Amino acid sequence: MVNMAAPSNAENRTSDCTNLETATVLSSRCSDVHICICLLCGLPGSGKTSLLRTLLYPSKDTSEEMQQRLAQFMIVGIEYDAIVPWRTVDSRYALDKEDKGNGKWKHDRGQVVTATEVLLQHICHNGLSEISLQTKPEGLLVDVWQQFLQVLELFNAERQNIRNQIVLIVDDNMYFRSMRYEYYKLARKYGTGFCQIYLQCSCEKAAERNKNRQGINQVSDEVILKMSEKLEPPDQEKHYWESNSITIRAEDSIDIDRILTMIQSAILNPVHCLEKADTEEIKKSRIECSTSLLHQADLILRKCVATKMAEFKSCMKPEQLKERSQHVLKAKEQILCKLKEGRIPILLSEELDITNASQNPDNELFTFIENVFLEELSQS
Template identity: 25%
Template sequence: MYIASSMSTRVCLVALIGLPAAGKSTFSRWILSLPQPHFNVIHLCYDDHLPAQDNSLNAEFEFQMQRNKILATINSIVCELNDHACVAKDTVKSVKLSENVNCNDFLILCDDNNYYHSMRYKLYQLCRQNKSAYAQIYLECDVNLALNRNSARPDNERVSEKILQRMGIRLEKPDSAKQYWEENTFVLGACENLNVKKAQILTFLCNSFDKIPQPLSQTVTSETVTSLLHQLDLLLRRRIGEILHLENNSSERSKKAKMLIAKRKEILQEVRKKGEKELISTDDFNTYEYLLS
């Protein structure tokens, strides 16, 4: 699923996956602190850029807008590295950088929960568009352990128990059998000693620089749009069912159902129009599914 890189400057985007308090930022700080010559490390923590979450529609809209801005920032960093092998000064203010001037390999840690496949797929697509490598590190953590760790955090860093428990239900573990693009994943237990695993982690990360996604080749023509729409419709209906299952208030569930059904119809209409003008792929499904999340 990957092709080797022949560029002198190499970029690898690493999506960190896990519940709040699973150890993603701890892992990032550990990598940043290592005195090793293997690669430069750029740490982008989403929490530094995202607003505090609440349940209002305006807050949800703002949350999605900020995620899109973060994705644009990551894209800018990747392009800057590909063109100049360095990070722009104004970008350095928003990221942590461990720089090795004798090395042209850059590892970008995307420190976020990334609990949906669709969230990670956006990063994978970004890598495919920029001919950069892609990897995932899943910090596997039991919900109860995450809750205990979260309760020990300072008030301003603590996530509400309700949100954390909801994430525990929604978190979609990496599964390369269903999502082929997740095959380059390293699973790290939340209680594992990072220093004990150091050699394995560094080997995985160093090897990941060669894991560049192939250009999109599996495309479909307008003759198969009807079949594609049917597949997408089933996927969206399933996602709507999952979202509504988590809503206990019947009145809110009814309002949310109407909104999601309208959104589903809007997405299907958009895909139908797109299929009439250009080649589309089932790889795009993750992006459309994300719009409902």
């Protein structure tokens, strides 16, 4: 086993498939080796790394039958905190709403996604042959590449124990769904299995476990609390690609059999890049998405108007207030009109849930509409 220390459903099914021919070639090259990408997600201290260690290094108490089941897989552990070790604790956990779209977390985690793809590419092109990459792939930082080189050595040593089932277990908090979706896209691109394990843990329990950590592995209680407020657990009903997920509660013992059964199922049912999606389904989905977005935008704008009017009331005379209220309402209507006509480009995370965006000021759509509203007021 190897430890790597170091828009809508219909549209999502077809995005990243523009070069279907390439995707098909990649998938066919993986035909002799069956791969599964398994994500661990949860709060710091929820037990992700402990679970990874259990799968990598079974204890002496593990039954012989379970050890034999584990031996069927080559397990590769991909630990985010070990691959990106030079970052400070604060920069590893970007929890402010303004940092979600393009902050440090996106860049750093992009490095881990890139490193994972490097390994996927090698396996798909060369099977279990020795990795002898001498130069740093484009896009990877030197620090990350140095950590990754250690994994290549471990992979080369472990590959002697020939097994054609490889499980890449990614150990990270993955608190935003969009973080996990990047790995689903890799699974779709390379035709691998995909599954998720959510380690459900209360803030109190996570904080208690966190106190036993040392150095950079320890985070503040504030980070745990903020992350718990923003964490987006796998939702099988709303997001089709998260259907192969299980939840393990902190108070429950680890059921290795259940985990391996899910992984085996994911390997037997790899993600496929659909050649052609149903046109009517896509059209219907787009209409539903557009209607929902406009509805939420309207509700958000109403809240923005109410907030702004409350500010004006505290410092304006009645005659001034009437004039300003007309100005604010006009800005609201202009924004809605522009949204309906497509004159305002909406650049949001691919897997953003906007169902109740108006009720959550930290939602990416809420922040976006709020900024558009303030900009419209300043220009009119």
